[in-house]
Amino acid sequence: MIKCNFNHTIYLFIDEGGNLDFSKNGTKYFTMTCLCTESPLAFDNALSKVRYKCLEEGLDIIRFHASEDRRNVRDQVFSQIRKKCSSHKLFSVVVEKSKTSMDKRNVHAFYPSVLEELFKLVLKGLMSEKLHKLIIITDRLPVQKKKDAFLSAIKTSIKKNLENEKTIFHIYHHDSMSSFGLQAADYCNWALYLYRSKDDKRSLEYLRKIQWEKLDITL
Numbered sequence: 001m002i003k004c005n006f007n008h009t010i011y012l013f014i015d016e017g018g019n020l021d022f023s024k025n026g027t028k029y030f031t032m033t034c035l036c037t038e039s040p041l042a043f044d045n046a047l048s049k050v051r052y053k054c055l056e057e058g059l060d061i062i063r064f065h066a067s068e069d070r071r072n073v074r075d076q077v078f079s080q081i082r083k084k085c086s087s088h089k090l091f092s093v094v095v096e097k098s099k100t101s102m103d104k105r106n107v108h109a110f111y112p113s114v115l116e117e118l119f120k121l122v123l124k125g126l127m128s129e130k131l132h133k134l135i136i137i138t139d140r141l142p143v144q145k146k147k148d149a150f151l152s153a154i155k156t157s158i159k160k161n162l163e164n165e166k167t168i169f170h171i172y173h174h175d176s177m178s179s180f181g182l183q184a185a186d187y188c189n190w191a192l193y194l195y196r197s198k199d200d201k202r203s204l205e206y207l208r209k210i211q212w213e214k215l216d217i218t219l
Helices: 044-058 070-084 107-125 142-163 180-198 202-206
Strands: 009-017 029-037 086-097 135-139 169-174 213-217
Touching: 009 180, 009 213, 029 107, 029 180, 044 180, 070 107, 070 169, 070 202, 086 107, 107 142, 107 213, 135 142, 135 202, 142 169, 180 202
Parallel strands: 009 135, 086 213, 135 169
Antiparallel strands: 009 029, 029 086
16 A cells, blocks of 8 residues: 555556447457556656667657557566556556446446546555545547546546545646656556456566556446
8 A cells, every 4th residue: 555644646647448339349348547656757767768769779659658569669668667666556447348237338427437446446545535635647538528528537536535525636638648657557557458358468477566456347
């Protein structure tokens, strides 16, 4: 459990995997991961070095994205995330979509349900009665109705699960290019998603020393 003094600020970087297509063409699983840290700059120097090394090798990398990056690039990024693991904690929820009830399959019902379970996990793990401030950062959402549903769901879930009414929280949707924290969250969530959807443990092995609470949920 991350120890938080009342004056501390915790950063939450959130990433999702899978899609909201519940047809046979959609993904089997949907995952959502929250990377929590008191040190949001921890990844900046380490991942900047990897990025500049890639540029020197002729790889035009603007930002890291696990599903798109080459394997040798992913290995370097995962290695740096592993080195920084002592000051971070991960929380994830996993949904097997075929088990989701019909009334939960639209964006305005699905997100609130998933985020409710995620923030129960996160805020319990962070001893939320002692939290002073939460900074929640997600990737920029291109579809407005999805953004509206996500934002509303986060606010409702946080207010419902916070034990300290004085806790301040801010929610931002940023392009992942602007944040190595978001890029690290993407890598962690991708490793979990790959394991659950393809039983591929290779990437997840890099992260086995990180404090990580995972929860399978049925909606």
